[in-house]
Amino acid sequence: MASPARVDLDGNPIKPITICMIGAGGFIGSHLCEKLMAETPHKVLAVDVYNDKIKHLLEPASLPWADRIQFYRINIKHDSRLEGLIKMADLTINLAAICTPADYNTRPLDTIYSNFIDALPVVKYCSENNKRLIHFSTCEVYGKTIGSFLPKEHPLRNDPNFYVLKEDASPCIFGPIEKQRWSYACAKQLIERLIYAEGAENGLEFTIVRPFNWIGPRMDFIPGIDGPSEGVPRVLACFSNNLLRCEPLKLVDGGQSQRTFVYIKDAIEAVLLMIENPARANGQIFNVGNPNNEVTVRQLAEMMTEIYSKVSGEPPLEVPSIDVSSKEFYGEGYDDSDKRIPDMTIINKQLGWNPKTSLWDLLDSTLTYQHRTYAEAIKQAIAKPVAS
Ligand code: NAD
Ligand code: UDP
Numbered sequence: 001m002a003s004p005a006r007v008d009l010d011g012n013p014i015k016p017i018t019i020c021m022i023g024a025g026g027f028i029g030s031h032l033c034e035k036l037m038a039e040t041p042h043k044v045l046a047v048d049v050y051n052d053k054i055k056h057l058l059e060p061a062s063l064p065w066a067d068r069i070q071f072y073r074i075n076i077k078h079d080s081r082l083e084g085l086i087k088m089a090d091l092t093i094n095l096a097a098i099c100t101p102a103d104y105n106t107r108p109l110d111t112i113y114s115n116f117i118d119a120l121p122v123v124k125y126c127s128e129n130n131k132r133l134i135h136f137s138t139c140e141v142y143g144k145t146i147g148s149f150l151p152k153e154h155p156l157r158n159d160p161n162f163y164v165l166k167e168d169a170s171p172c173i174f175g176p177i178e179k180q181r182w183s184y185a186c187a188k189q190l191i192e193r194l195i196y197a198e199g200a201e202n203g204l205e206f207t208i209v210r211p212f213n214w215i216g217p218r219m220d221f222i223p224g225i226d227g228p229s230e231g232v233p234r235v236l237a238c239f240s241n242n243l244l245r246c247e248p249l250k251l252v253d254g255g256q257s258q259r260t261f262v263y264i265k266d267a268i269e270a271v272l273l274m275i276e277n278p279a280r281a282n283g284q285i286f287n288v289g290n291p292n293n294e295v296t297v298r299q300l301a302e303m304m305t306e307i308y309s310k311v312s313g314e315p316p317l318e319v320p321s322i323d324v325s326s327k328e329f330y331g332e333g334y335d336d337s338d339k340r341i342p343d344m345t346i347i348n349k350q351l352g353w354n355p356k357t358s359l360w361d362l363l364d365s366t367l368t369y370q371h372r373t374y375a376e377a378i379k380q381a382i383a384k385p386v387a388s
Contacts, residue, residue, distance in 0.1 A: 006040070006041075006276075008276050008277050009273070009277050009280060009351065009352065010277075010279070010280075014040075014276050016040075016041040016042055016043070017042050017043070017089075017090040017091055017275075018042070018043040018044075018045065018088060018089045018090050018091075019036070019042055019043065019044050019045070019089055019090070019091050019092070019093060019275070020045045020047065020085045020086050020088070020089035020091070020092045020093070021033065021044050021045065021046050021047065021092075021093045021095065022047045022048070022076055022082075022092065022093065022094045022095060022096045022122060023047070023048055023094065023095030023096035023097065023136075024044065024046035024047060024048050024054060024071075024095070025046065025048030025049070025050045025051045025052070025053055025054055025071075026048065026050075026053065026095055026096075027053070027214075027216075027218050027219045027220065027264070028095055028136070028211070028214060028264070028267075028268075028271075029046070029048065029053075029054070029095050030053035030054050030057075030218050031216070031218070031264050031265065031268045032093070032095075032268055032271055032272075033046060033054050033057050033069065034054075034057060035268050035272055036272075037057055037063075037065040037068060037069060038065075039272075040272070040276075041068075042068070042275070043068045043069070044068065044069045044070070045070055045072060045085050045088065045089055046058075046069055046070065046071045046072065047072045047074045047076065047082070047085060047096075048071075048072075048073070048074075048096070049073060049074070049075050051071050051073070052226075053218050054069075054071070057069055058071050072085065076096055076118055076121070076122065077113075077118050082121065082122070082125065083121075083125045083129075086122070086125040086126060086129060086131055087125070087129050087131070089131065090131070090132065091131065091132045091133075091134065091275065092122060092125075092126050092131055092132070092133050092134070093133075093134045093135075093136075093271075093275075094119060094122050094133065094134070094135050094136060095136045096114070096118065096119075097114055097115050097119075097136070098110055098111050098114040098115065098184070099115075099138070099184065100220065100232070100233055100234055101181065101184075101234065101330065101334075102231075102232035102233075102330055103184075104180060104181050104182070104183050104184040104334075105179075105180040105181050105183070105330060105331060105332065105333035105334050106330075106331055106333075108180040108183040108333075111183045111184050111187065112183050112184075112186075112187045114187075115184055115187035115188050115191065116187035116188075116190050116191050119135070119191045120191075120194070122135075123135070123191070123194060123195055123198055123204070126204060126206075127198045127202050127204040130203075130205075131205075132205040132206070132207075132278060132282070133195065133204065133205070133206045133207070134206070134207045134208075134209065134271070134274055134275070134281075135191070135192075135195055135206060135207070135208050135209070136209050136211065137188045137189075137191070137192050137208050137209060137210050137285075138184070138185065138188050138210060138211060139165065139210045139211060139212040139213070139287065139289065139337075139340050139342065140184060140185040140188065140337060141172050141185055141188050141189045141192060141210065142165045142170055142171075142172060142173070142337070142340070143172050143173040143174040143175075143182065143185055143337060144173045144174075144175070144337060144338055145162060145163040145165070145173075145338055145339050146162050146163070146170075146171070146173070147159070147162035147163045147338075147339070148338040148339070150162065160341075163339050163341055164291075164341050164342075164343050165287065165340065165341060165342055165343060166287075166343040166345070167210070167285045167286070167287055167343070167346055168285075168346070170343075172185070172189050174186060175335045178333060179333055179334070179335040180333035181330075181333060181334050181335040181336070182335065192208055192285070195208060196208075196285075199283060205278065205282045205283075206282065206283065207274050207281040207282060207283075207284055207285075207286065208284070208285040208286070209271065209274070209286055209288055210285065210286065210287050210288065210342075211262075211267065211288050211289070212259075212260055212262060212287060212288065212289025212290070212340055212342045213259050213260060213261045213262065213289065213340070214261075214262055214263075214264050214267045214288070214289075215236045215261050215262070215263070215264060215362065215366060216263055216264030216265065216362065216365075216366050216369075217264070217365075217366055217369040217370075217373075219233075219234065219236050219237055219264075219366075220233030220234050220236070220237035221233055221237060222237060222240065222241050222244065222370075222374050222377075222378070223241055224381060225374055225377050225378065225381065232329075232330070235259075235297065235300065236366065238250070239300070239301060239304050240304075240308075240367065240370045240374075243304060243305065243308040243312075243367070243370075244370065244371070244374050244375060244378045245378055245382070246314070246317060247317075248317060248319050248320060248321050248322045249301040249304070249305065249320060249321040249322075250321070250322060250323075250324045250329060251297060251298055251301060251321050251322070251323050251324065252297070252324060252325075252326050252329050252330070252336075253323075253325060253326045253336070254298070254323055255296055255297035255298030255299075255300075255301060255321070255323075256296055256297070256298065257296065257297050257336050257337065257338055257339070258294055258295065258296050258297075258338065258339040258340065259294070259295065259297065259300070259340055260289050260290055260291055260292075260293050260294045260340055260341055260342065261290065261293045261295070261300075261359055261362065262288065262289050262290035262293065262355050262357075262362075263290075263355070263356075263357035263361075263362035263365075265357070266290065266355040266356050266357050267288050267289075267355070269353065270286070270288045270347060270351065270353045271288075273351040273352075273353055274286070274351065277350075277351060280350045280351060281350065281351065284346065284350055285346075286346060286347045286350070286351075287342035287343060287344065287346070287347060288342070288347065288353075289340070289341075289342035289344075289355070290342075290355035290357075290359075291341050291342055291343075291344060292355070292358075293355075293358065293359040293362075294341060295359065298321070301320065301321050302320070302321075303359065303360065303363060304363055304367065305317070305320045305321075307360070307363050307364050307367050308367050308371070310364075311364065311367050311368045311371050312371050312375065
């Protein structure tokens with residue numbers, strides 16, 4: 001039950017607000033809706049083209065929060081209801097995006113339209129109607145680290161000044177235009193700059209979030225089960241799919257890239273702090289990640305293999321992983337971020353937020369969920385004879 005005596009970080013009572021959440025039916029949106037319904041008195045106008053991941057929050061009508069969440073099946077590309085919903089709300093949170101790397105180089109136009117053009121009216125309506133905006137950007141706006149341009153054995157590669165990513169100091173370093181991987185990062189960077197400019201010139205109250213590989217249950221889809229057979233989701237779902245099907249995990253270009261992973265439930269705590277502490281969050285760009293959970297993609301594969309064997313009770317595969325080239329896996333125009341360590345100074349200072357969950361623990365709970373949700377369906381799909 002929502003407690004009436006909730007206070008913000010400065011001890012002021014938190015007033016219930018109405019939030020227009022665009023992309024509420026996605027991975028992050030579903031967790032944010034869950035948190036808002038279970039722990040706060042706020043109302044959500046949930047906008048998305050899909051609602052499968054929030055169905056459990058929308059039905060049955062007897063749910064205790066039924067009058068606090070409404071779903072609007074709206075494609076923000078072309079729906080005149082959007083402005084009305086933004087006007088009805090105190091705060092808009094924009095999560096809508098094409099955000100799977102397999103799309104960046106194969107559908108660059110859709111990627112750029114989704115991450116820049118389609119976000120424009122949202123920013124405009126917020127600015128014109130004096131509504132607060134929390135916009136989801138990405139850690140990918142940093143691109144590659146400065147250190148990645150040094151020779152392989154150069155000692156400065158180990159100097160944090162050459163790889164830690166700081167909101168107010170690090171440059172955005174993308175590859176050449178023919179490396180279409182960067183279409184997403186570039187579109188996100190331009191919308192960040194536009195939002196920042198709306199703040200500077202027109203007084204828009206905004207917060208920009210840069211997620212660093214948030215992972216957990218309900219992320220993406222398992223190909224052939226609840227998504228297209230040929231689809232390529234993000235790494236958690238790719239590796240989960242391989243493990244569920246007892247296939248070797250595919251390491252792109254040797255799995256040498258490094259990532260820091262944060263548990264979705266930790267990250268959602270940070271978003272709730274932003275929602276409920278506007279005075280501390282407005283005008284800020286926040287890295288949200290877990291610098292302590294760094295691994296190479298190869299190490300991630302090894303860890304997931306070990307944990308999946310524990311949760312499923314099945315022995316690990318004899319050949320747990322295979323190497324594939326990025327061209328073979330993603331096609332022409334793929335490129336990669338080498339390393340992503342978030343600097344946590346700003347979010348710590350403004351919101352006192354710190355991630356809690358270790359990589360082992362978050363993979364343990366996530367793979368337990370994946371096994372429980374998909375193992376049976378995969379077994380049936382594999383057993384089914386292919387139609388001739
Ligand atoms: P997601 O794909 O699960 O969710 C995005 C949602 O937006 C989907 O439900 C989709 O249907 C909806 N959407 C897309 N276009 C729409 C449109 N035109 N109209 C209405 N709805 C539309 O992705 P996610 O992981 O939840 O990411 C949410 C946001 O966070 C995105 O902006 C993404 O770029 C950013 N982000 C996430 C991560 C992460 O670690 N998960 C990392 C970096 C950035
Ligand atoms: N990757 C991989 N095998 C897969 C899927 C992804 O080796 O089956 C790699 C990918 O090349 C990248 C990293 O895993 O280096 C993370 O990919 P993800 O799709 O999660 O998104 P990113 O972190 O690059 O935005």
